[in-house]
Amino acid sequence: MQNTRSRSLLLGVLALLIVLGLILDELGAIDPLEGLFLQITTPLQRWIDGLTDRVIGASSSWSDLRTLRARNQQLETLIDQLQIENVRLKEAEAQNEDLRRKLNFAETYPQYVLKAAEVRGQVIGSEPNNFMAALIIDLGKRDGIQKGMPVVTERGLVGHIQKVGANWSKVLLVIDPSSSVAALSQSSRAPGLVSGQLAQDLSMTYIPQSETISVGDVVLTSGMGGNYPKGLVIGQITEVEQRDIDTYQNASVRPSVNFSRLETVLVITTFEPLDMEQLLSGEESPEQTDESNP
């Protein structure tokens, strides 16, 4: 009986301490401890990750040989198609450049030019539970990383910086269920909201019924909301769900990035995300204040 009581007492005390920890985390008091811990463990994680890479690389190379021949054939066909497309795109690019120059487009609308300073980060750790999609990268404050900065690869949008330490950052991926990105279809310019669905999948919701979207449309960030710059590739529509009784249409989106094979990422360091909390509270940033009071 006494044993049961002491066990329950221990459970109660520990549970109380954890709840206290949750509250302290919300207040940001855990951040220094988390920073210290990750600063110590980052080299260890990087070493284990490198070792895992080498082991997986060695074991998979034998099985890869079997599929290489078939894959090579497919790629050669793809190269032929891409070369034709490349010629067409180069032609379009030259025409576009000419039109831009004539219209002085860039000077009139400088916001259409995406300026991005990139830093390359190595993925060194992943989220320990199956319900979140996050990464740890080996870049931090000392590399100029700040909370909210967009993270991309050459294929498209990865996510944004959620937490930053001295030599590490946690990246919340776009496939995380708590993540949402304002988006639009490249061809029809139909707006919508792309949210994470776990299992490497995305869904696009709040697409107006008046808009036409179709399977294969490329989905880009719209820049609305100020969290991400405009024009980053998110993915491609794989399924459209349109019912007349609904207010909006929905679509399934396959991300352009393969999140299970991420090794390095790029952080756009010149983009400053909009601080919605500050905006909603009506406070002006020092820069805005300076501009309004010259």
Next chain:
Amino acid sequence: MSPYLSFGIMFSLALLQTTVIPRITVFGVYPDLVLMAVVSWSVLRGSKEGMVWAVIGGVVMDLFSAAPFGISTLTLLIIGFTSGLGQASFFRIDLLVPIMVIVPATLVYQLCIAGLLSLLTGAAGWGTRLGQVILPTMLVNSVGMTFVYVLVRLVHQRTHREEMAW
């Protein structure tokens, strides 16, 4: 058993959980190594020692995770406590019992994590989570438990005369 050894074991497992384990995906999910270790230890050594492993493993996992701090610790603590309740009566019988324990333990663990995440981060999609995450993880963990339990039992046999003391 020395709490420092417990810390070493749980720290190593949590480190593996964030580096190597996410590469081993089966049915789109990866096994919960730390959860399996906590359940195994609770089954073998009872609630008190199970809760110590749960707290150590949970804190390390929370520090690595992007989720609010405390979610893994709180959930593992509940699992460590409940898994060890019947330790003295029937849990030491054979390998089958811990495998049977890990299935409901995984369900409770995943539901608690999903519930707390919904509450604290506003992440939605319960149907998706049940179908795409919880059920496959129950299956993956029950297979993985066979290996983890055997390893944890080896540690238990080496240290079974030692009471945990600081």
